[in-house]
Amino acid sequence: MYRVVAKRAFVNINTNERHRQLVQSWGGRSIIISDVPIDHEELYEPLELDQNSVAVVASYMFDEPIEAIFEAAATCPEIRFYVTGDKAKLSDVIVRNLPANVTLTGYLPRQDYYRLLVSARAVMVLTTRDDTMQMGAYEALSLGRPIITSEWKVLRDSFGDAALYVDNTPASIAQAVTAMVTGHEEFRRRAIAQRQLRRRSFEEARAQINELLKQVS
Numbered sequence: 001m002y003r004v005v006a007k008r009a010f011v012n013i014n015t016n017e018r019h020r021q022l023v024q025s026w027g028g029r030s031i032i033i034s035d036v037p038i039d040h041e042e043l044y045e046p047l048e049l050d051q052n053s054v055a056v057v058a059s060y061m062f063d064e065p066i067e068a069i070f071e072a073a074a075t076c077p078e079i080r081f082y083v084t085g086d087k088a089k090l091s092d093v094i095v096r097n098l099p100a101n102v103t104l105t106g107y108l109p110r111q112d113y114y115r116l117l118v119s120a121r122a123v124m125v126l127t128t129r130d131d132t133m134q135m136g137a138y139e140a141l142s143l144g145r146p147i148i149t150s151e152w153k154v155l156r157d158s159f160g161d162a163a164l165y166v167d168n169t170p171a172s173i174a175q176a177v178t179a180m181v182t183g184h185e186e187f188r189r190r191a192i193a194q195r196q197l198r199r200r201s202f203e204e205a206r207a208q209i210n211e212l213l214k215q216v217s
Contacts, residue, residue, distance in 0.1 A: 016157070019131065065126055
């Protein structure tokens with residue numbers, strides 16, 4: 001169905017290069033907008049967290065390597081992991097065996113969620129699926145926070161050197177967390193710079209769409 005619609009659409013908005021090329025192979029026109037900049041109308045008061053802390057944005061979906069994150073936490077006892085999401089989705093066995101440095105925050109209201117992100121040294125958002133948009137990482141970038149995410153091209157294209165990339169194994173995750181906590185200030189500067197790059201990319205894509213619309217108006 002999408003192939004039929006995409007071919008006939010005036011323009012398709014896709015989130016990554018792979019999908020853009022797919023639409024073009026069907027004869028459709030495509031413009032990439034991977035994310036829409038988030039503007040915050042308020043400053044979020046930081047929470048009193050452990051100094052060396054990481055916020056893990058999770059929803060406990062099938063593509064999130066949650067158990068690998070918990071295993072990584074067990075090897076980094078000096079770092080506190082604050083994991084969001086509905087903890088009722090976790091099995092009793094996993095909850096009983098959580099490392100002592102893991103805090104399950106439960107589902108957080110919007111303001112509390114953003115307060116957590118601005119308070120942690122880094123924000124971790126992982127996926128085992130390629131070409132998957134990471135909203136938690138975009139939210140972190142909107143706040144100028146460093147990111148730890150999975151090693152996929154679409155994520156590298158979006159977050160550049162503002163992030164550290166892992167292969168979703170416990171060892172890789174632990175290494176990235178330790179490096180991010182140690183180099184927090186440098187990664188924070190990179191995140192702020194990357195945020196500006198992403199905004200310019202969005203504005204350029206929007207200008208392309210407006211120019212196309214002028215041609216048919």
